[in-house]
Amino acid sequence: MNPKPAPSPVLRARGLVKRYGHVTALDGADFDLYPGEVLAVIGDNGAGKSSLIKALTGALQPDEGEMWLDGARVAFRSPLDARGHGIETVYQDLAVAASLDIASNMFLGRELRRPGVLGSVFRKLDTKRMRTESAAHMSELKIGLRSLTQSVETLSGGQRQGVAVARAVAWSRHVVVMDEPTAALGVKESAQVLDMIRRVRERGLPVVLISHNMPHVFEIADRIHVQRLGRRVAQILPRDHSMAEVVSIMTGALEVSSEPGSGTVVTDTNAARAAGLTPRPTD
Amino acid sequence: MPSSAMPAARVRARRTARATTRRTAACAASAALLLAGLTACGEGAQAGDDGGPVKVGLITKTDTNPFFVKMKEGAKKSAEKHDVELSTAAGKFDGDNEGQVTAVENMVAAGVDGIMITPNDSEAIVPALEQARDKGVLVLALDSPTEPKTATDALYATDNHKAGELIGEYAKARMKGKKAKIAMLDLAPGVAVGTLRHDGFLKGYGIKDSDPSVVCSQHTQGDRSKGQTAMENCLQKAPDINVVYTINEPVALGAYKALKSKGRAEDTLIVSVDGGCTGVEAVKSGKIAATSQQYPLVMAEQGVEAVVQHVEKDTDLKGYYDTGVNLITDDAVQGQAAKDSTFGLDRCWG
Amino acid sequence: MSTTTAPAPSKPPSQAAQDPPAWKRFVHTPTAGPVLALLVASTFFSFQSDQFLSGGNLALVIQQIMVVGTLALGQTLIILTAGIDLSCGAIMAFGSIVMAKLAAEGVLPPLVAIAAGIGVCALLGAANGALVTFVKLPPFIVTLGMLNIAFALTHIYSDEQTVTQLPGELTVLGDTFPMGSTDISYGSVLTIVLFLVFAYVLGQTAWGKHVYALGNSPEVARLTGIRTARLRMTIFTVAGVIYGIAALLLVARTGVGDPKAGQTDNLDSITAVVLGGTSLFGGRGLVLGTLLGALIVGVFRNGLQLMGVGSIYQMLITGVLVIAAVAFDQISRRKQRS
Numbered sequence: 001m002n003p004k005p006a007p008s009p010v011l012r013a014r015g016l017v018k019r020y021g022h023v024t025a026l027d028g029a030d031f032d033l034y035p036g037e038v039l040a041v042i043g044d045n046g047a048g049k050s051s052l053i054k055a056l057t058g059a060l061q062p063d064e065g066e067m068w069l070d071g072a073r074v075a076f077r078s079p080l081d082a083r084g085h086g087i088e089t090v091y092q093d094l095a096v097a098a099s100l101d102i103a104s105n106m107f108l109g110r111e112l113r114r115p116g117v118l119g120s121v122f123r124k125l126d127t128k129r130m131r132t133e134s135a136a137h138m139s140e141l142k143i144g145l146r147s148l149t150q151s152v153e154t155l156s157g158g159q160r161q162g163v164a165v166a167r168a169v170a171w172s173r174h175v176v177v178m179d180e181p182t183a184a185l186g187v188k189e190s191a192q193v194l195d196m197i198r199r200v201r202e203r204g205l206p207v208v209l210i211s212h213n214m215p216h217v218f219e220i221a222d223r224i225h226v227q228r229l230g231r232r233v234a235q236i237l238p239r240d241h242s243m244a245e246v247v248s249i250m251t252g253a254l255e256v257s258s259e260p261g262s263g264t265v266v267t268d269t270n271a272a273r274a275a276g277l278t279p280r281p282t283d
Numbered sequence: 284m285p286s287s288a289m290p291a292a293r294v295r296a297r298r299t300a301r302a303t304t305r306r307t308a309a310c311a312a313s314a315a316l317l318l319a320g321l322t323a324c325g326e327g328a329q330a331g332d333d334g335g336p337v338k339v340g341l342i343t344k345t346d347t348n349p350f351f352v353k354m355k356e357g358a359k360k361s362a363e364k365h366d367v368e369l370s371t372a373a374g375k376f377d378g379d380n381e382g383q384v385t386a387v388e389n390m391v392a393a394g395v396d397g398i399m400i401t402p403n404d405s406e407a408i409v410p411a412l413e414q415a416r417d418k419g420v421l422v423l424a425l426d427s428p429t430e431p432k433t434a435t436d437a438l439y440a441t442d443n444h445k446a447g448e449l450i451g452e453y454a455k456a457r458m459k460g461k462k463a464k465i466a467m468l469d470l471a472p473g474v475a476v477g478t479l480r481h482d483g484f485l486k487g488y489g490i491k492d493s494d495p496s497v498v499c500s501q502h503t504q505g506d507r508s509k510g511q512t513a514m515e516n517c518l519q520k521a522p523d524i525n526v527v528y529t530i531n532e533p534v535a536l537g538a539y540k541a542l543k544s545k546g547r548a549e550d551t552l553i554v555s556v557d558g559g560c561t562g563v564e565a566v567k568s569g570k571i572a573a574t575s576q577q578y579p580l581v582m583a584e585q586g587v588e589a590v591v592q593h594v595e596k597d598t599d600l601k602g603y604y605d606t607g608v609n610l611i612t613d614d615a616v617q618g619q620a621a622k623d624s625t626f627g628l629d630r631c632w633g
Numbered sequence: 634m635s636t637t638t639a640p641a642p643s644k645p646p647s648q649a650a651q652d653p654p655a656w657k658r659f660v661h662t663p664t665a666g667p668v669l670a671l672l673v674a675s676t677f678f679s680f681q682s683d684q685f686l687s688g689g690n691l692a693l694v695i696q697q698i699m700v701v702g703t704l705a706l707g708q709t710l711i712i713l714t715a716g717i718d719l720s721c722g723a724i725m726a727f728g729s730i731v732m733a734k735l736a737a738e739g740v741l742p743p744l745v746a747i748a749a750g751i752g753v754c755a756l757l758g759a760a761n762g763a764l765v766t767f768v769k770l771p772p773f774i775v776t777l778g779m780l781n782i783a784f785a786l787t788h789i790y791s792d793e794q795t796v797t798q799l800p801g802e803l804t805v806l807g808d809t810f811p812m813g814s815t816d817i818s819y820g821s822v823l824t825i826v827l828f829l830v831f832a833y834v835l836g837q838t839a840w841g842k843h844v845y846a847l848g849n850s851p852e853v854a855r856l857t858g859i860r861t862a863r864l865r866m867t868i869f870t871v872a873g874v875i876y877g878i879a880a881l882l883l884v885a886r887t888g889v890g891d892p893k894a895g896q897t898d899n900l901d902s903i904t905a906v907v908l909g910g911t912s913l914f915g916g917r918g919l920v921l922g923t924l925l926g927a928l929i930v931g932v933f934r935n936g937l938q939l940m941g942v943g944s945i946y947q948m949l950i951t952g953v954l955v956i957a958a959v960a961f962d963q964i965s966r967r968k969q970r971s
Contacts, residue, residue: 388693406797473794
C-alpha cells in the first residue's frame with residue numbers, strides 16, 4: 001500500500017469517520033506520516049483537511065477509525081492528550097496569547113516554577129529560566145527578536161508565527177503539525193517560516209504541513225497527501241507531478257489509481273483541460 | 284521542557300530578570316504612593332475656630348429631587364447673607380448611605396464647622412455623624428430625624444407627623460361619613476419621613492393600620508412612575524378605592540394618571556404632602572384635593588444661621604425646630620385651618 | 634523536548650541586552666496613564682486645598698475607596714477574561730446583610746457569621762461562573778439576572794431593616810491604628826494587602842498567565858492545554874470570595890448592615906477597572922492599575938469636596954475621566970502597533 005516500503009510510519013490512521021448531523025466531514029480517511037519527512041496535506045475547502053488534522057491532534061474525536069503512534073494504538077481525548085504523546089500543533093490564527101510575552105507563550109500551560117518553597121508553596125514562576133530557555137529555542141530556529149519581554153502582539157506576523165513554531169518544536173517529541181502557517185504572511189515572512197520548517201526537519205522531527213499555497217507545498221514537501229470528499233485520494237511525490245496535476249487531483253479532475261505504478265487517471269477531461277492539463281490517454 | 288536542555292544559557296538571563304524586578308517595583312511604588320504620603324505629611328485638619336469664614340456643609344439625599352434643589356437654594360441664600368463658605372454633596376440615589384458617609388468624612392476633612400444632612404438611612408448614618416461630632420463639628424438633621432434622634436445636635440424639619448395628620452383630618456371631613464376605601468401609597472420601608480407621614484394620616488383620619496377601610500398599601504420610593512404602577516395595582520385589587528394617601532406629589536400625580544385612565548379621577552380624593560410648585564398647581568387644577576406644604580428653603584436657611592450662631596456666639600442647640608406646615612387646598616372644610624393655592628404658589632419650591 | 638534533540642546552543646542569547654530601559658517599558662504599560670492622572674490630580678488638589686496632602690486626608694481617601702476598590706479587584710479578574718460582572722455590588726450587599734444579621738441576632742458566633750457571609754458571596758459568584766461556563770450564557774446577561782436575584786434576596790432576608798448592634802468582630806476592620814501622626818484603618822491595610830496578593834498571583838504564577846491567556850482567546854488557551862472551563866469557574870468563584878471580603882469591609886466601614894448599600898457599586902467598580910487601564914476586551918491590564926483607578930475616583934471626590942465643588946460635578950468629572958482613560962489606552966496602543 002505504501003508508496004515506499006520504507007520504515008514504519010510515525011503516525012498512522014485508518015478509516016477515520018466524523019459526522020456532524022447529516023454532514024460527513026471524514027469518510028473513512030487514512031493517513032501515514034514517516035520519520036523525518038515533511039508531509040503536505042492539501043485539499044479543497046470542505047475536503048476534510050481540518051477535520052483530519054483535528055482528529056490527529058486530539059481537537060476532535062472521530063466516530064470511527066483507528067490511530068497508531070509509533071506502532072501503538074492511540075485515541076486522543078483532547079489536545080492536551082495528544083501533546084502528552086508528543087504531538088505539537090501550530091494552529092492557524094490560534095497560535096499565541098497576544099498580550100503575554102514570548103517566554104510566557106512558549107511555556108503556556110507548562111510553566112516552570114521556582115525550586116524550593118517559593119515554587120511549591122507560593123507557586124512562583126521561574127521567569128528567568130523560562131526566558132533563558134525560550135531565547136535559546138528562538139535562536140536555534142534563527143528567529144531574531146529585539147526583546148523577549150515584549151508582548152507578542154507587538155511582533156510582526158512572521159515573528160509571531162516563529163514563536164508558535166518554536167514552541168511546537170521545543171515541546172514536540174514525535175510530530176509537529178502546522179495548519180496554514182504562511183496563510184497570513186507576506187513573501188519574506190513566508191520564506192522565513194519555510195526556512196524554519198527545514199530546520200525542524202533537519203532536527204529529525206517529521207512535520208505535517210496543511211497549506212493552500214501550492215508553490216510553498218512544492219518548495220518544502222517531501223510527500224503530498226491529497227484529501228478529497230472526506231478521504232485520502234492520493235499520496236504523491238512532488239517530483240512526479242506538476243502543480244497543475246496536483247490541483248486537478250485535488251478538485252477531482254484527475255484520479256490516481258490505487259494500483260502501484262499505474263499512474264494518473266483522468267476522470268473529467270473538461271476539468272483537466274480547464275486546469276491546464278493535456279490529458280494523456282490512459283493505458 | 285526539561286531544564287537539562289540548556290544549562291549554559293541560564294547565567295546570562297540575570298539582566299532580564301533584574302529589569303522585571305524594576306518594573307514590578309515601579310508599580311508597587313505607585314500604589315504605595317499615597318500610603319507613603321501619610322506619614323510624610325502633617326496633621327489632619329481640625330474643625331473649629333481658624334479665623335476664616337464659617338464653613339458649612341449640606342448633604343442631601345440626592346442631587347436631583349427638586350425638594351433638595353430648593354433646600355440647597357435656601358442654604359446658598361443664607362450662606363451669602365452670613366458670609367458662610369458652603370459646600371454641598373449628596374447620595375447617588377435615594378437610600379445611598381455610603382455616599383453620605385463619604386461626604387461627611389470629606390467635609391470633616393475639609394474643616395467644616397457644621398454639617399446639615401437629610402439622612403438617606405436614619406440608622407446607618409449614625410456612626411459617621413458621631414465621628415464628626417467627636418471632632419467638634421455641629422451636626423444638624425434637616426427634614427428627617429436620625430435614629431436615635433440624639434445622634435444630631437438638632438433637627439430642623441417640618442413635623443411630618445403633623446403634615447400627615449392635616450391631610451388625614453381633611454380627608455375624613457371630605458368623606459362626610461361615607462364609607463372610605465383607602466389606598467396608602469407609601470415611601471419605602473424603614474424611612475422615618477414615610478412612616479411619620481403615614482402614621483399621621485391614619486391618626487388624622489382616626490383609624491389604625493389594621494382598619495378594613497385601608498384596602499391597599501404599596502411602596503413607591505417617592506417616584507412618579509412607581510406611584511402610577513402602584514395605583515394601577517391597587518385598583519386591580521380594589522376598584523372602588525375613593526381615598527388615596529400619597530407620600531409626595533409626584534406619587535400623587537402618578538396615582539392621578541392611573542385613576543384617570545380608569546375614569547376614576549373625578550370621584551377619588553387624592554391627598555399628599557410636600558407643597559412643591561407642581562404639586563400646588565395640581566391642587567389648583569383639582570387633580571390633588573389637598574397637600575401639606577413644607578418649607579425646605581426655610582429649613583436650610585435656619586440651619587445655616589444656627590451654625591453661624593453656634594460658632595460666633597457658642598449658642599446651644601437642642602432638639603427640634605419646627606419649620607412649619609400648612610394645609611393647601613381650594614376646597615377647604617369647615618373647622619380646619621387651610622390656605623388656598625395662591626398662598627401655596629407664593630411659597631412653593633421646585 | 635525529546636532527548637534526541639540537539640542540546641541548547643552554547644552561545645547565550647543576546648536579546649535581553651537590547652531590552653529598552655525599565656522606565657521606557659513602564660510608559661508602554663497600561664498602568665502609566667493612571668499613575669500620571671493620579672499624580673497630576675494630586676498635585677492640582679494640593680495647590681487648591683491645604684488639607685488635601687494631610688496624612689489624615691490621604692488615609693481617609695484610602696478608607697473611602699476600600700469597599701469599591703475591593704469589589705473592583707474581583708471585577709478586574711472577570712474583565713480580564715473579557716467578561717463583566719454587574720452583580721458584584723448586589724452580591725456584596727447580600728453577603729453583608731447575611732453576616733450582619735446572623736451575628737447581630739446571635740444565630741452564629743461572629744467569626745462564623747463572617748465566614749457564612751463570604752461563603753454566600755462565593756456561592757453566588759460560582760453560580761455566575763457555572764452559568765457562563767457550562768450553559769454558555771453571556772456574562773452580561775447572567776450577572777444582570779444575578780444583580781436582581783441578589784438584590785431581592787437582600788431585601789427579603791433583611792426584611793428591609795437596617796441591622797444595627799453588631800458585635801465588634803464585624804466592625805474591627807473599620808477601627809484605626811496610629812501610624813506616625815495619622816490614623817489608618819485596618820480595612821485599608823487589608824485592601825492593599827489583597828491587591829498585592831493578587832498582583833503577585835496574576836503576575837508571578839501560572840494561574841495568572843492562564844487568566845490572561847483565557848482573556849486573549851479562550852480557544853488559544855484551550856488548545857494550549859489549559860482547562861478553560863475549570864479556570865473560568867475558579868475565576869468567578871474567587872471573585873465571589875473577594876466580594877465577600879468587600880461585604881465585610883462595607884459592614885466595618887458603616888458599622889451597620891444596610892440592605893440599600895451597593896446599588897451603584899457595580900458601575901463604580903467597572904469605572905475603577907477602566908480607569909486603571911484594564912481593557913474591557915479582556916487579557917490586558919493589571920490589578921495595581923485598578924487600585925490606582927479606584928484611588929483616582931476617591932481623590933477626585935475628596936479633592937473636589939475640599940474645594941467645595943458639588944457632588945454632581947464629581948460625577949461629571951468621573952465620566953470625563955473614564956472616556957479619557959479608554960481613549961488614551963486606544964490611542965497609545967494604536968501608536969505602539971504602528
